[in-house]
Amino acid sequence: MKLLECPVNGIRPMSEFTYGGEYRNMPNPDTCSDSEWAAYVHYRNGAPGVKKEWWYHAPSGTWFIAERNTMTDKVSRTYLLGQEEAK
Amino acid sequence: MPLGLLKYGLSSEHPAPRFFRDCTEPKKSYDAVIIGGGGHGLAAAYYLAKDYGITNVAVLEKGYIGGGNTGRNTTIVRSNYLTPEGVNFYDASVKLYEDLSEELDLNLFYSTRGHFTLAHTESAMRTMRWRAEVNKHVGVESYVVGPEEISKACPQLDISCSGQAPILGALYHAPGSVARHDAVAWGYAKEADRMGVEIFQMTEVTGIDTKGGKVVGVNTSKGYISTNRVLSAVAGFTPRITEMVDLDTPIVIHPLQACVSEPMKPWLDTILVSGSLHVYVSQSSRGELVMGSSLDPYEFHSTRSSLDFVEGLTTHITDMFPFLSNVKVVRQWAGMADITPDFAPIMGKTPVEGFYLDAGWGTWGFKATPISGKTMAETIAKDMAPDLIKSFRLSRFEDYELTGEKGAASVGH
Numbered sequence: 124m125k126l127l128e129c130p131v132n133g134i135r136p137m138s139e140f141t142y143g144g145e146y147r148n149m150p151n152p153d154t155c156s157d158s159e160w161a162a163y164v165h166y167r168n169g170a171p172g173v174k175k176e177w178w179y180h181a182p183s184g185t186w187f188i189a190e191r192n193t194m195t196d197k198v199s200r201t202y203l204l205g206q207e208e209a210k
Numbered sequence: 211m212p213l214g215l216l217k218y219g220l221s222s223e224h225p226a227p228r229f230f231r232d233c234t235e236p237k238k239s240y241d242a243v244i245i246g247g248g249g250h251g252l253a254a255a256y257y258l259a260k261d262y263g264i265t266n267v268a269v270l271e272k273g274y275i276g277g278g279n280t281g282r283n284t285t286i287v288r289s290n291y292l293t294p295e296g297v298n299f300y301d302a303s304v305k306l307y308e309d310l311s312e313e314l315d316l317n318l319f320y321s322t323r324g325h326f327t328l329a330h331t332e333s334a335m336r337t338m339r340w341r342a343e344v345n346k347h348v349g350v351e352s353y354v355v356g357p358e359e360i361s362k363a364c365p366q367l368d369i370s371c372s373g374q375a376p377i378l379g380a381l382y383h384a385p386g387s388v389a390r391h392d393a394v395a396w397g398y399a400k401e402a403d404r405m406g407v408e409i410f411q412m413t414e415v416t417g418i419d420t421k422g423g424k425v426v427g428v429n430t431s432k433g434y435i436s437t438n439r440v441l442s443a444v445a446g447f448t449p450r451i452t453e454m455v456d457l458d459t460p461i462v463i464h465p466l467q468a469c470v471s472e473p474m475k476p477w478l479d480t481i482l483v484s485g486s487l488h489v490y491v492s493q494s495s496r497g498e499l500v501m502g503s504s505l506d507p508y509e510f511h512s513t514r515s516s517l518d519f520v521e522g523l524t525t526h527i528t529d530m531f532p533f534l535s536n537v538k539v540v541r542q543w544a545g546m547a548d549i550t551p552d553f554a555p556i557m558g559k560t561p562v563e564g565f566y567l568d569a570g571w572g573t574w575g576f577k578a579t580p581i582s583g584k585t586m587a588e589t590i591a592k593d594m595a596p597d598l599i600k601s602f603r604l605s606r607f608e609d610y611e612l613t614g615e616k617g618a619a620s621v622g623h
Contacts, residue, residue, distance in 0.1 A: 145509075157608075161608040165551060196512065
């Protein structure tokens, strides 16, 4: 069984989690160009590497960030958004 | 044949003909370089040579030919898609497949079985009716059938699915077929080689050299090759290639797993797909049940297979066919699927002059092998994409003109 550490509930089985995609910064819709906005909506960084990703612990309704290597599936750390330093 | 085998066995040389030359040292330059020796890349090489007389072409494959997703899919060929653009495109592929064994002079075991997409809910039935109407409009033989007709075609199927998900009907697609997938790669390789194309296995592309927004060459593990036309046909490795030319795409890689059972006497004539149960199954010509499932749920660049997958798949297969509970799974594997947001491929020219993309093949690439090769060859030869693939262009995302095919994906993803 695969395991993942929820920053609130500790280590739980992977089946309790949902993947939310890579963490991305939204450009300012009032000032960015149309093509910057289209790129934000559609384009993704598909190359392998360590990525900051959104994950969701479904039983407790917790969204958090996991840093995961998409080549090895190894998670280096998980934390609630904005609490990166505290960890 | 047994006598021939004996003769080969006793011979000190290797009298069996090779399918293609054992190329080792690439030339300094080629008219076109194709990255990826799968079905798509080799088909593009074949049609470049055959349709346009462009034979000074190198196909670079970092592993062995057909060892990627060409050899990892569940070999289903069909054209019962959702958009008219998709139906036209895949129908052209089915038509090429039907004559391909003869054209390539190699038995591809192309076997037309009929294809049922089972619907277990009213909303699934609605999608089946929609697809049937689009298919009929384009001239593809698909129609909605009820449970009696499904039972007649496949009496072994438990229509109630063990009471879990009773089948209400299905989209029947007469041209649905299976083929021997590795032979498709070998056949295209053999004929492309015969016309002069050079195929390099164990040759990895490490960089793409551009000057002023134009392709001028590729760096490989066997040295630098200059060329001004490069086709990337690498499926799950696409983001690593597009990164070399700073090209953004929506492609994300998810593993897609499949497995086969031990061989049985033939009993399953048709191809069955259930979106709700996340299963597609057919029986291969050597008797194994070939079974596939939905995508793994998150991005992962790996071809390792998991116990979770087999447990999930076999649970659903035994809902459909309870008598299979004692049958063994003998092999399981994964491929890296290059998924796009609209479940349609990305084909054609790119903002980098001379860099052509044949990608975004997700879970639907094998069936498109002949037509993608043919249309990409035309795109490279004329530096212009034919009308058949215009709605698959990369720029559709910036134009918000997506080609929504998710409803025609084999199973709910």
